[in-house]
Amino acid sequence: MSGHTETAHHGPAKGWTRWILTTNHKDIGTLYLVFSLIMLFVGGSMAFVIRAELFQPGLQLVVPEFFNQMTTMHGLIMVFGAVMPAFVGLANWQVPLMIGAPDMALPRLNNWSFWILPFAFAMLLSTLLMAGGAPDFGWTFYAPLSTTYAPPSVTFFIFAIHMMGISSIMGAINIIVTIFNMRAPGMKMMDLPLFVWTWLITAFLLIAVMPVLAAVVTMMLMDVHFGTSFFNAAGGGDPVLFQHVFWFFAHPEVYIMVLPAFGVISQIVPAFSRKPLFGYHSMVYATMAIAVMSFIVWAHHMFTVGMPLTGELFFMYTTMLIAVPTGVKVFNWVSTMFRGSMSFETPMLFSIAFIVLFTIGGLSGLMLAIAPADFQYHDTYFVVAHFHYVLVPGSVFGIIAGVYYWLPKWCGKMYDEKLGQIHFWLSFIGVNLTFFPMHFVGLAGMPRRIPDYALQFADFNMLTSLGAFLFGTTQLLFVYILIKTIRSGKPAAQLPWDGAKGLEWSVPSPAPYHTFSTPPVVSDK
Amino acid sequence: MKRWFNLTTPRGLISAVLMMFAFGFMLVPLYDVFCEVTGLNGKTKGQYQGEIIPTNSERIITIQFVANRNDNLPWPFSPQQEELKLRLGERKQTSFQVSNSYDRAVVAQAIPSVSPAIAADYLNKVECFCFQQQPLEAGEVKSFPLVFFVDPALPETITKLTLSYTLFDISDTTTASAR
Numbered sequence: 001m002s003g004h005t006e007t008a009h010h011g012p013a014k015g016w017t018r019w020i021l022t023t024n025h026k027d028i029g030t031l032y033l034v035f036s037l038i039m040l041f042v043g044g045s046m047a048f049v050i051r052a053e054l055f056q057p058g059l060q061l062v063v064p065e066f067f068n069q070m071t072t073m074h075g076l077i078m079v080f081g082a083v084m085p086a087f088v089g090l091a092n093w094q095v096p097l098m099i100g101a102p103d104m105a106l107p108r109l110n111n112w113s114f115w116i117l118p119f120a121f122a123m124l125l126s127t128l129l130m131a132g133g134a135p136d137f138g139w140t141f142y143a144p145l146s147t148t149y150a151p152p153s154v155t156f157f158i159f160a161i162h163m164m165g166i167s168s169i170m171g172a173i174n175i176i177v178t179i180f181n182m183r184a185p186g187m188k189m190m191d192l193p194l195f196v197w198t199w200l201i202t203a204f205l206l207i208a209v210m211p212v213l214a215a216v217v218t219m220m221l222m223d224v225h226f227g228t229s230f231f232n233a234a235g236g237g238d239p240v241l242f243q244h245v246f247w248f249f250a251h252p253e254v255y256i257m258v259l260p261a262f263g264v265i266s267q268i269v270p271a272f273s274r275k276p277l278f279g280y281h282s283m284v285y286a287t288m289a290i291a292v293m294s295f296i297v298w299a300h301h302m303f304t305v306g307m308p309l310t311g312e313l314f315f316m317y318t319t320m321l322i323a324v325p326t327g328v329k330v331f332n333w334v335s336t337m338f339r340g341s342m343s344f345e346t347p348m349l350f351s352i353a354f355i356v357l358f359t360i361g362g363l364s365g366l367m368l369a370i371a372p373a374d375f376q377y378h379d380t381y382f383v384v385a386h387f388h389y390v391l392v393p394g395s396v397f398g399i400i401a402g403v404y405y406w407l408p409k410w411c412g413k414m415y416d417e418k419l420g421q422i423h424f425w426l427s428f429i430g431v432n433l434t435f436f437p438m439h440f441v442g443l444a445g446m447p448r449r450i451p452d453y454a455l456q457f458a459d460f461n462m463l464t465s466l467g468a469f470l471f472g473t474t475q476l477l478f479v480y481i482l483i484k485t486i487r488s489g490k491p492a493a494q495l496p497w498d499g500a501k502g503l504e505w506s507v508p509s510p511a512p513y514h515t516f517s518t519p520p521v522v523s524d525k
Numbered sequence: 526m527k528r529w530f531n532l533t534t535p536r537g538l539i540s541a542v543l544m545m546f547a548f549g550f551m552l553v554p555l556y557d558v559f560c561e562v563t564g565l566n567g568k569t570k571g572q573y574q575g576e577i578i579p580t581n582s583e584r585i586i587t588i589q590f591v592a593n594r595n596d597n598l599p600w601p602f603s604p605q606q607e608e609l610k611l612r613l614g615e616r617k618q619t620s621f622q623v624s625n626s627y628d629r630a631v632v633a634q635a636i637p638s639v640s641p642a643i644a645a646d647y648l649n650k651v652e653c654f655c656f657q658q659q660p661l662e663a664g665e666v667k668s669f670p671l672v673f674f675v676d677p678a679l680p681e682t683i684t685k686l687t688l689s690y691t692l693f694d695i696s697d698t699t700t701a702s703a704r
Contacts, residue, residue: 106535173538180534211542215549230553233636234595234693241556245549308642 011513020115023107024513025092026410031114032089033403037479039081039121040396044472046074051468053451054461067451068136069128075139079257080164081121083391086399087260088113088171091199094406095175097504097511098193100184100520105177113170120163127153138449140250143231143242147223154224158217165210172206175199184503186522190284193502194277197284198263201291205252205259208295213249216242240305247298255294258358258390259287261398262329265351267502268405269333272348273340274499279332286325286332293322303374312371319369323362330359345497346420350401353393353428361389364439379449382442388435392471397427400478407482408496412510413489419481426474433467572656573649573674580614582677591689592621599626600633602692605668613677621654621669621690625661633659635669635690644686647676655690 012018012027019031049070053061062070092110096103104110127134132151135141146154179192179200192200219230219242229235231242270277277283299307299315307315333355342348364386368374377383408414437460442448446457453461492509503522507515588611590604605620625631635655639645650656654669661667675686 169542173535173542176538177534181531207538207541208545211545212549212552215546215552219550219553233691234634234695236636238556241553244556245552248552249549306642 021111023103023111025096025104025107025110026511026513028104028110028114029089029092029094030410032085032092035114035117036082036084036086036089036399039077039085040475042125043074043077043082044475046070046077047468048472050074051465054453055465056462057453057455057458059452062451064451065133065136068138068449069134071449072135072138072141073124073128076124076135077121078391079139079253080161081117083257083395083399084164084168085117087199087202087257087395088168088175090195090260090264090399090402090406091171091175093410094402094504095178095196095199096182097409097507097515098196098502099179099182099187100503100516100522101178101182102514102516102519104174105182106174109170110174113167113174116163116167120160120167123156123163124160127151127156130156140246141220142246143220143223143239147220147231150224155221158221158224161217162214165214168206169210172203172210175203176207179203184516184519184522190281191522193263194266194280194283195260195263198259198266198287201287202256202259205256205291205294209249209252209256212245213253216245216249219245240302243302243305244299247301248295251298251301252291252294254387254390255290257395258398259290261354261395262287264398264402264405265333265354266329267500268347268351268401269336269355271405271497271500272345272351273337273342275336275340276501277332278335278338279328282328283332286328289325290322293318293325297322300369300371300374303371304378316369316371320366323366326362330355330362341499345404345417346415346424347401347405349421349424349428350397350404353424354397354401357389357393357397357431361386361391361394364389377442379447380442381438381446381448384448385435385438385442388438392435393428393431397431400427403482405497405500406504407485408492409504409507409509409511411486411489412492412508413485414492414496415481415485415489419477419484423474423477423481426477427471430467430471430474434464434471435467437461437463437467572653573651580677582613584613584677584679585610586613586675586679586683587685588675589685589687590619590621591687593689593691595691595693598692598694600624600692601626602690611675613675613679616651616672616674618670618672620671622666623659623661623669623692624666625664628663630660630662631694631696633661634693634695635659636693638689638691640687640689641683644679644683647679648686648688649674649676658695 012024013021019027022028022031049062050067053059053067092104095101130151130153132153134153135146135151135157137145137150141157179196183192219228222228223230223232223237229237231237231239233239266277266283297315297319299305299311300319303312303315337352344352364382368377368383368386404415404420441453441457441460441464444457446453446461494507494509495505496509503516503520504511506520587608589608590606592602592604594600594602600623602621602623605622609617609619611617621635623633625633637653637655639648650671650673652670652672654671659667659669
């Protein structure tokens with residue numbers, strides 16, 4: 001970097017190599033977001049296969065083995081390919097802009113952590129073409145299904161998980177270092193916007209649990225290929241151990257997928273209520289409390305595994321305790337809106353839907369937390385309904401809300417508000433039509449991960465499938481809106497939302513390639 | 526000129542990552558220790574080493590024996606007696622029959638499990654075929670001995686317990702260790 005002059009305010013490099021060699025946080029943020037949008041459609045088309053097969057009872061379209069591959073790959077791709085990279089993309093774009101930093105702290109690491117992902121997912125998707133098929137043991141890959149009885153492609157799955165893990169860990173390190181060291185002069189930790197706070201806490205969760213995921217897949221690798229018996233009872237191991245280690249990773253992972261969405265909502269709700277966020281400090285502490293508690297609740301996923309009563313009670317009570325900080329957040333959002341001068345543009349609509357529907361998902365989570373009741377709900381569609389309510393109108397709506405909110409800043413153009421509203425309402429109807437009936441079939445006893453079901457579930461399953469087709473195709477409208485905005489949107493003002501506050505709105509729209517080359521000065525707020 | 530960022534934070538974070546990776550593996554022994562301390566999981570201990578003190582406990586309990594084969598094994602495997610009654614502290618001997626119906630030599634390993642799990646700590650084995658890997662010649666029929674007694678300290682609430690063995694073919698796994 002020594003060669004170039006101080007005056008050169010150069011823009012992006014020319015040609016396609018720009019995207020491969022870039023170390024610019026905005027470019028990398030865009031790459032992450034585009035990648036996750038593609039993965040949303042890849043994972044979504046798998047959901048399409050699942051819902052088409054379940055449209056009617058009986059086996060119509062696919063063989064059960066392929067159905068299992070679809071449920072497995074759908075879960076893996078949506079979790080690791082769509083939701084997580086989308087949040088990293090939002091962080092890449094927004095964290096430097098919101099704390100007044102010129103870029104991420106470790107730009108080359110940033111480039112690397114993105115460019116691992118396409119290879120990891122190419123590897124994971126290539127298993128669909130392999131002899132024996134893709135992984136078919138569910139996204140939770142319980143041993144011995146994923147070891148003794150796994151298809152040969154499990155090795156590719158393991159290495160793909162390793163690569164995704166490395167990418168996430170590097171992304172998390174980058175975000176923490178940026179937030180700790182590159183805040184604008186005068187910006188104290190308790191001045192950070194909530195999106196930055198929630199991402200900081202998420203990044204610590206990633207650093208704590210992604211290595212545990214790496215450890216558990218490494219143990220699988222050794223069991224499959226090197227004759228160890230971590231999860232093999234014949235050699236003195238224990239398959240239940242797998243579940244403990246896996247959920248020790250996967251429960252915090254659940255919060256990794258939702259805390260940044262909390263952050264996005266905490267930016268948007270005050271902006272469109274034209275009031276400061278209610279209870280900023282309690283929001284920060286509630287997020288920390290959720291993160292800390294996520295480490296001591298993991299076995300609530302395994303109530304039926306045969307735990308002693310004390311264990312059941314411990315995990316039941318700690319799980320219910322998490323509802324307290326989560327409730328603090330929900331009440332704070334509602335209090336922020338209370339007597340605010342509200343307007344309902346698309347980002348706000350998605351945010352309000354987030355609050356309502358995420359709360360539904362949270363309540364069904366509380367039902368599942370009751371150990372004796374969970375014995376009935378376990379592995380039914382009720383569980384599927386629960387986690388889709390927190391992940392789709394939770395995480396995904398959070399991401400979409402963030403994209404609409406910051407899109408004018410990113411590309412300097414305004415999206416079409418009318419189309420945005422249509423996108424919202426179709427998504428809202430689609431999401432509820434898809435996932436609400438799942439509660440009923442689940443309570444009535446329909447197990448998850450089956451390609452065929454008893455006749456009494458037929459009507460609700462058909463409704464669910466119709467909702468899924470509606471929700472899926474509606475997202476094509478989202479792509480159309482994005483393209484239309486970038487191509488022919490009306491120019492956006494520097495501050496397109498009159499109630500929005502924060503450093504990201506102090507730069508012009510579109511945000512120049514290099515921002516905050518001289519740090520902004522943050523005085524007392 | 527001072528560097529505009531320092532490497533202290535990334536170094537700390539990278540070591541945190543490595544520590545958590547190691548912690549993932551540490552969960553394996555931790556899990557075993559936890560199960561042993563709390564007596565969860567229905568795993569019986571190894572060979573009983575202490576003296577067998579004759580007791581005059583009058584409590585009689587029922588013990589049931591179950592023999593399972595891991596799914597793909599065609600070998601007949603069954604207990605000599607399916608159920609027997611014994612006084613607490615009384616030393617008993619029974620056996621399990623197995624025959625290798627393959628036309629090749631194999632190595633088998635039996636894994637015990639006690640139900641209710643809490644009773645596992647009170648079931649003491651003086652001699653058990655499950656302590657070793659069991660080589661079987663092609664077509665060999667073998668009787669596996671089991672000598673055990675139940676600790677008189679067994680909680681009053683338990684009147685019946687089940688000892689099950691699952692037999693695994695571990696011919697392919699040379700590194701498997703006996704339990």
